Amino acid sequence: MNNQLFNFDLLVDRRDSDSCKWSLYSEVDVLPLWVADTDFMVAPAITDALQRRVAHGIFGYTNTPIRLNELIVERMQRLYNWAIDPSWLVWMPGVVGSMHVACRSLCDATHSVLIPSVAYPYFHSAPGLSGCNSQLMVMTRSNRRWVIDLEKLALQIDNSSQLMLFCNPHNPGGAVYTVSELSALAELMVSNDLIVCSDEIHCDLVLEAGMPHIPIASLNKAIEKRSITLMAPSKTFNIAGLSCSFAIIPDEAMRLKFSQASKGIIPYLNLLGMTAAQAAYEYGDDWNNQQIDYLRANRDYLSIEINRIRGLKLDPIEATYLAWIDVSELKLIDPKAFFEAAGVGLSAGDEFGDNNYLRLNFGCPRSLLEEAVKRIEIAVDVHWSDP
Numbered sequence: 607m608n609n610q611l612f613n614f615d616l617l618v619d620r621r622d623s624d625s626c627k628w629s630l631y632s633e634v635d636v637l638p639l640w641v642a643d644t645d646f647m648v649a650p651a652i653t654d655a656l657q658r659r660v661a662h663g664i665f666g667y668t669n670t671p672i673r674l675n676e677l678i679v680e681r682m683q684r685l686y687n688w689a690i691d692p693s694w695l696v697w698m699p700g701v702v703g704s705m706h707v708a709c710r711s712l713c714d715a716t717h718s719v720l721i722p723s724v725a726y727p728y729f730h731s732a733p734g735l736s737g738c739n740s741q742l743m744v745m746t747r748s749n750r751r752w753v754i755d756l757e758k759l760a761l762q763i764d765n766s767s768q769l770m771l772f773c774n775p776h777n778p779g780g781a782v783y784t785v786s787e788l789s790a791l792a793e794l795m796v797s798n799d800l801i802v803c804s805d806e807i808h809c810d811l812v813l814e815a816g817m818p819h820i821p822i823a824s825l826n827k828a829i830e831k832r833s834i835t836l837m838a839p840s841k842t843f844n845i846a847g848l849s850c851s852f853a854i855i856p857d858e859a860m861r862l863k864f865s866q867a868s869k870g871i872i873p874y875l876n877l878l879g880m881t882a883a884q885a886a887y888e889y890g891d892d893w894n895n896q897q898i899d900y901l902r903a904n905r906d907y908l909s910i911e912i913n914r915i916r917g918l919k920l921d922p923i924e925a926t927y928l929a930w931i932d933v934s935e936l937k938l939i940d941p942k943a944f945f946e947a948a949g950v951g952l953s954a955g956d957e958f959g960d961n962n963y964l965r966l967n968f969g970c971p972r973s974l975l976e977e978a979v980k981r982i983e984i985a986v987d988v989h990w991s992d993p
């Protein structure tokens with residue numbers, strides 16, 4: 607039994623590391639709680655594996671390690687009772703690239719891609735950049751959870767609809783979709799002969815006990831055949847800079863189209879990314895379990911504090927380290943700029959499809975989060991005293 611405790615309270619100085627997150631505010635006193643990577647030191651098993659690989663001293667073109675494929679197959683079986691074949695795996699530098707390749711390989715200018723109205727920004731831009739059309743699926747807030755309005759969706763699907771980009775767990779809303787929600791969606795996909803590209807990059811970051819992540823493709827053979835599932839170790843293990851992700855594409859013809867569309871555009875996989883991914887999936891569970899506990903405590907703290915501040919609202923977050931905060935009552939023209947001026951760097955809601963919100967990344971040591979909350983509270987107090 608491993609009793610090693612990992613220190614998520616540790617403040618690691620990222621200012622001189624070319625970090626996207628920290629470089630944005632290098633000249634000003636703004637706490638960066640925006641782009642989705644965490645400020646946690648990675649699991650020592652990952653650093654050890656990288657150091658061993660670097661010590662080898664040769665970094666030529668590299669095949670995907672057989673063990674890495676085995677780990678994914680075992681993982682899908684163990685976590686989701688989903689039996690996948692290693693030949694279904696397509697390794698890719700990133701999930702965003704895979705979304706674009708999915709659009710390019712499966713759609714042409716006559717096709718439409720269904721995209722959630724509230725979503726990670728690339729969901730909105732991928733169809734257009736890939737030369738196809740998009741149809742906005744309305745997301746509604748139901749019982750304080752962001753869900754797709756299936757009734758509206760059923761009416762929206764037409765002859766041009768070909769592919770749906772789906773996000774589970776949902777960024778920025780934080781919902782983990784239940785088996786009945788997923789089954790209803792899958793039924794709609796299958797009955798309308800649609801393909802689902804399901805971005806499940808946040809699957810290992812479920813904070814709510816008793817809410818298991820379920821890959822939509824694992825529900826039944828009919829939806830499995832019509833699916834592309836995208837996952838990665840990057841969000842969970844804080845290795846986004848190492849560019850490593852995978853697509854699970856059960857249907858051979860679809861897989862071939864996907865690989866064909868990638869040819870000459872998607873580069874060889876970064877060997878250090880694969881080294882880190884293998885170490886993460888082989889040895890990282892204990893680290894991630896402790897991370898989940900830490901994030902859950904951060905979430906609980908943040909929910910209480912944000913909902914205490916007049917004019918701010920935060921719904922329950924089932925997964926991810928991202929908080930989707932409703933700031934509409936403050937009636938701000940530029941919510942992001944308002945909080946930046948107060949020393950907190952958040953993601954603008956309009957980038958995700960709703961300017962009434964801001965997204966806050968709470969994947970950071972508690973002391974940093976507490977300082978951010980303090981600044982938010984002071985700024986809102988001043989706003990109400992002098993609106």
Ligand SMILES: Cc1ncc(COP(=O)(O)O)c(C=O)c1O
Pocket residue numbers: 642699700701702703726773777805807838840846851
């Ligand atoms: C839902 C979602 N998909 C994809 C990505 C980015 O994935 P990648 O860096 O592998 O392209 C993110 C990053 O925040 C995300 O939240």
